[in-house]
Amino acid sequence: xxxxxxxxxxxxxxxxxxxxxxxxxxxxxxxxxxxxxxxxxxxxxxxxxxxxxxxxxxxxxxxxxxxxxxxxxxxxxxxxxxxxxxxxxxxxxxxxxxxxxxxxxxxxxxxxxxxxxxxxxxxxxxxxxxxxxxxxxxxxxxxxxxxxxxxxxxxxxxxxxxxxxxxxxxxxxxxxxxxxxxxxxxxxxxxxxxx
Numbered sequence: 424x425x426x427x428x429x430x431x432x433x434x435x436x437x438x439x440x441x442x443x444x445x446x447x448x449x450x451x452x453x454x455x456x457x458x459x460x461x462x463x464x465x466x467x468x469x470x471x472x473x474x475x476x477x478x479x480x481x482x483x484x485x486x487x488x489x490x491x492x493x494x495x496x497x498x499x500x501x502x503x504x505x506x507x508x509x510x511x512x513x514x515x516x517x518x519x520x521x522x523x524x525x526x527x528x529x530x531x532x533x534x535x536x537x538x539x540x541x542x543x544x545x546x547x548x549x550x551x552x553x554x555x556x557x558x559x560x561x562x563x564x565x566x567x568x569x570x571x572x573x574x575x576x577x578x579x580x581x582x583x584x585x586x587x588x589x590x591x592x593x594x595x596x597x598x599x600x601x602x603x604x605x606x607x608x609x610x611x612x613x614x615x616x617x618x
Contacts, residue, residue: 432613434535438470439615445501446479446508446531447617454523459509464499475500476536478573478612479507481521481529488529489515494539494562494571494610504533532616534573536560539608547601551583554609561586562608563594570594574612 434442449460464472477500478492489511493503508531512521521529539562544550554561562571570593572586580586591600 471501534612565605
Protein backbone atom coordinates (compact mmCIF):
# COMPACT_ATOMS: atom_id res chain seq x y z
CA UNK A 424 0.00 0.00 0.00
CA UNK A 425 1.31 3.41 -0.70
CA UNK A 426 2.41 5.77 2.02
CA UNK A 427 -0.30 8.26 1.16
CA UNK A 428 -2.78 5.65 2.30
CA UNK A 429 -5.56 5.62 4.81
CA UNK A 430 -3.69 3.27 7.15
CA UNK A 431 -1.48 6.22 8.16
CA UNK A 432 -4.30 8.74 8.44
CA UNK A 433 -6.03 9.71 11.65
CA UNK A 434 -8.98 11.99 12.08
CA UNK A 435 -9.49 13.72 15.40
CA UNK A 436 -12.82 13.46 17.18
CA UNK A 437 -13.33 17.11 16.27
CA UNK A 438 -12.72 16.34 12.56
CA UNK A 439 -15.16 13.42 12.52
CA UNK A 440 -17.81 15.45 14.38
CA UNK A 441 -17.31 18.33 11.92
CA UNK A 442 -17.81 16.04 8.92
CA UNK A 443 -20.93 14.41 10.39
CA UNK A 444 -22.39 17.81 11.32
CA UNK A 445 -21.68 19.20 7.82
CA UNK A 446 -23.24 16.13 6.18
CA UNK A 447 -26.44 16.68 8.18
CA UNK A 448 -26.40 20.44 7.46
CA UNK A 449 -25.96 19.71 3.74
CA UNK A 450 -29.04 17.46 3.74
CA UNK A 451 -31.06 20.03 5.71
CA UNK A 452 -29.90 22.74 3.27
CA UNK A 453 -31.02 20.46 0.43
CA UNK A 454 -34.47 20.05 2.00
CA UNK A 455 -34.73 23.84 2.47
CA UNK A 456 -33.29 25.06 -0.85
CA UNK A 457 -32.93 22.07 -3.23
CA UNK A 458 -29.16 22.62 -3.37
CA UNK A 459 -26.08 21.25 -1.59
CA UNK A 460 -24.38 23.38 1.03
CA UNK A 461 -21.50 25.49 -0.31
CA UNK A 462 -18.50 25.75 2.00
CA UNK A 463 -14.97 27.14 1.95
CA UNK A 464 -12.54 24.26 2.61
CA UNK A 465 -9.93 26.72 3.94
CA UNK A 466 -12.15 27.22 7.02
CA UNK A 467 -11.46 23.63 8.14
CA UNK A 468 -8.55 21.64 9.54
CA UNK A 469 -5.63 20.53 7.34
CA UNK A 470 -6.84 16.91 7.54
CA UNK A 471 -10.24 17.89 6.11
CA UNK A 472 -8.63 19.93 3.30
CA UNK A 473 -6.69 16.90 1.95
CA UNK A 474 -7.96 15.42 -1.32
CA UNK A 475 -9.81 12.25 -0.31
CA UNK A 476 -12.61 10.14 -1.73
CA UNK A 477 -15.58 9.43 0.52
CA UNK A 478 -18.96 7.75 0.67
CA UNK A 479 -21.92 8.94 2.71
CA UNK A 480 -24.39 6.24 3.77
CA UNK A 481 -27.86 7.02 5.14
CA UNK A 482 -29.79 4.44 7.15
CA UNK A 483 -33.11 4.31 8.95
CA UNK A 484 -33.49 1.61 11.63
CA UNK A 485 -30.37 -0.04 10.14
CA UNK A 486 -31.94 -0.23 6.66
CA UNK A 487 -30.21 1.51 3.75
CA UNK A 488 -31.86 4.80 2.74
CA UNK A 489 -29.18 6.15 0.39
CA UNK A 490 -25.46 5.79 -0.35
CA UNK A 491 -23.40 7.87 -2.75
CA UNK A 492 -19.68 8.52 -3.02
CA UNK A 493 -16.53 8.70 -5.07
CA UNK A 494 -13.87 6.02 -5.56
CA UNK A 495 -11.14 8.46 -6.61
CA UNK A 496 -10.04 11.54 -4.68
CA UNK A 497 -10.27 14.76 -6.66
CA UNK A 498 -11.35 17.44 -4.18
CA UNK A 499 -10.95 18.33 -0.48
CA UNK A 500 -12.54 15.73 1.81
CA UNK A 501 -14.81 18.28 3.47
CA UNK A 502 -16.33 19.24 0.09
CA UNK A 503 -16.59 15.60 -0.99
CA UNK A 504 -18.59 14.76 2.16
CA UNK A 505 -20.92 17.76 1.82
CA UNK A 506 -21.67 16.90 -1.84
CA UNK A 507 -22.06 13.16 -1.22
CA UNK A 508 -24.41 13.73 1.73
CA UNK A 509 -26.66 15.82 -0.51
CA UNK A 510 -26.49 13.20 -3.29
CA UNK A 511 -27.19 10.30 -0.93
CA UNK A 512 -30.34 12.07 0.27
CA UNK A 513 -31.63 13.34 -3.07
CA UNK A 514 -29.87 11.63 -5.99
CA UNK A 515 -29.60 7.91 -5.15
CA UNK A 516 -31.68 6.37 -7.98
CA UNK A 517 -32.66 3.42 -5.76
CA UNK A 518 -34.70 5.61 -3.39
CA UNK A 519 -37.17 8.50 -3.45
CA UNK A 520 -35.71 11.84 -2.34
CA UNK A 521 -35.44 12.21 1.43
CA UNK A 522 -38.39 14.09 2.92
CA UNK A 523 -38.17 16.73 5.65
CA UNK A 524 -40.04 14.38 8.02
CA UNK A 525 -37.39 11.67 7.56
CA UNK A 526 -34.19 13.53 8.44
CA UNK A 527 -34.62 13.20 12.20
CA UNK A 528 -34.80 9.38 11.98
CA UNK A 529 -31.91 9.10 9.49
CA UNK A 530 -28.45 8.07 10.67
CA UNK A 531 -25.38 9.26 8.75
CA UNK A 532 -22.17 7.28 8.27
CA UNK A 533 -19.10 8.62 6.48
CA UNK A 534 -16.41 6.38 4.99
CA UNK A 535 -13.10 7.89 3.88
CA UNK A 536 -11.41 5.68 1.29
CA UNK A 537 -7.82 4.70 0.74
CA UNK A 538 -6.46 4.80 -2.81
CA UNK A 539 -7.82 1.67 -4.55
CA UNK A 540 -5.11 -0.91 -5.32
CA UNK A 541 -5.34 -3.29 -8.29
CA UNK A 542 -5.67 -6.95 -7.30
CA UNK A 543 -4.28 -9.50 -9.76
CA UNK A 544 -6.26 -12.75 -9.82
CA UNK A 545 -6.87 -15.36 -12.50
CA UNK A 546 -10.34 -16.49 -11.42
CA UNK A 547 -13.13 -15.92 -8.94
CA UNK A 548 -11.79 -18.59 -6.55
CA UNK A 549 -8.49 -16.71 -6.26
CA UNK A 550 -10.37 -13.47 -5.64
CA UNK A 551 -12.39 -15.08 -2.85
CA UNK A 552 -9.21 -16.44 -1.24
CA UNK A 553 -7.41 -13.09 -1.36
CA UNK A 554 -10.19 -11.02 0.21
CA UNK A 555 -10.02 -9.96 3.87
CA UNK A 556 -13.63 -10.17 5.10
CA UNK A 557 -14.63 -7.18 7.21
CA UNK A 558 -11.67 -5.12 6.01
CA UNK A 559 -11.57 -4.90 2.21
CA UNK A 560 -13.79 -2.72 0.07
CA UNK A 561 -14.06 -4.17 -3.43
CA UNK A 562 -14.49 -2.66 -6.90
CA UNK A 563 -15.31 -4.81 -9.93
CA UNK A 564 -15.10 -3.30 -13.44
CA UNK A 565 -15.56 -4.90 -16.83
CA UNK A 566 -16.65 -2.78 -19.78
CA UNK A 567 -19.93 -1.12 -18.81
CA UNK A 568 -20.21 -3.20 -15.63
CA UNK A 569 -18.97 -1.41 -12.52
CA UNK A 570 -19.86 -1.57 -8.83
CA UNK A 571 -18.35 -1.36 -5.38
CA UNK A 572 -19.12 -2.59 -1.89
CA UNK A 573 -17.77 -0.71 1.10
CA UNK A 574 -16.16 -2.81 3.86
CA UNK A 575 -19.30 -2.22 5.98
CA UNK A 576 -21.27 -4.49 3.59
CA UNK A 577 -19.44 -7.50 5.13
CA UNK A 578 -21.83 -7.08 8.09
CA UNK A 579 -24.70 -8.23 5.84
CA UNK A 580 -22.64 -10.60 3.65
CA UNK A 581 -19.95 -12.15 5.87
CA UNK A 582 -18.92 -14.93 3.46
CA UNK A 583 -16.55 -13.93 0.64
CA UNK A 584 -18.48 -16.03 -1.90
CA UNK A 585 -21.74 -14.19 -1.11
CA UNK A 586 -19.97 -10.82 -1.05
CA UNK A 587 -18.49 -11.29 -4.54
CA UNK A 588 -21.68 -12.78 -6.03
CA UNK A 589 -23.83 -9.92 -4.64
CA UNK A 590 -21.36 -7.32 -5.95
CA UNK A 591 -21.39 -8.89 -9.43
CA UNK A 592 -25.20 -8.76 -9.32
CA UNK A 593 -25.08 -5.09 -8.26
CA UNK A 594 -22.81 -4.37 -11.25
CA UNK A 595 -25.36 -6.01 -13.57
CA UNK A 596 -23.20 -9.05 -14.29
CA UNK A 597 -25.07 -12.31 -14.85
CA UNK A 598 -24.80 -15.06 -12.22
CA UNK A 599 -21.56 -17.04 -12.60
CA UNK A 600 -20.01 -14.28 -14.74
CA UNK A 601 -16.22 -14.07 -15.02
CA UNK A 602 -14.03 -12.41 -17.62
CA UNK A 603 -10.27 -12.17 -18.09
CA UNK A 604 -10.70 -8.46 -18.83
CA UNK A 605 -12.26 -7.80 -15.41
CA UNK A 606 -10.42 -5.21 -13.33
CA UNK A 607 -10.47 -5.68 -9.58
CA UNK A 608 -9.46 -3.17 -6.92
CA UNK A 609 -9.48 -3.29 -3.15
CA UNK A 610 -9.44 -0.39 -0.71
CA UNK A 611 -9.85 0.25 3.00
CA UNK A 612 -11.86 2.87 4.84
CA UNK A 613 -11.92 4.91 8.00
CA UNK A 614 -15.58 5.24 9.00
CA UNK A 615 -17.49 7.22 11.56
CA UNK A 616 -21.18 7.46 12.19
CA UNK A 617 -23.59 9.41 14.32
CA UNK A 618 -24.14 7.98 17.78
